[in-house]
Amino acid sequence: MNMTLDNYNSTEFIQSSSIIKQLNTHPIDTNNIDNVFNITSCIIITFMFSLIVIFSIFGNILVMWIILNNRRMRTITNCFLFNLSAADLLTIFQIIPNVYYVLQNDWIFGIAYCKFSQFFTSFNIAISVFTFIAISSDR
DSSP: OOOOGGGOOHHHHHHTSHHHHHHOOSOOOSSOOSOOSOHHHHHHHHHHHHHHHHHHHHHHHHHHHHHHHOGGGOOHHHHHHHHHHHHHHHHHHHHHHHHHHHHHSOOOSHHHHHHHHHHHHHHHHHHHHHHHHHHHHHO
16 A cells, blocks of 8 residues: 555555554555454453443543642642543543554544644643643743
């Protein structure tokens, strides 16, 4: 597959990643890309991302709860970690529609949420990067 960045869409990018490429048992047919993954691959991918979502929600809420409920945990660094946990928690909610899109190759959430999702993903990455910069400069 010899492609330039101009015609390299997100579906082809995701399908070319190593784990997805191993799970993908069907060759990519650009005329009919409806059923890219077989049912076993869909179940494995859904299960793995479900575990990521569950553990991420639990872990980030736990970090936020500990920082809020313990007075001695309210330091500047921990405030930054709280901010990072909140940003990660918001990022987790972007996983569900994106995994559905990758598996079904169908965006059912509308054009407005599509644009919001793209912005929100970039915004959350920026929040995380700037939080790490703030933690580093505080040190």
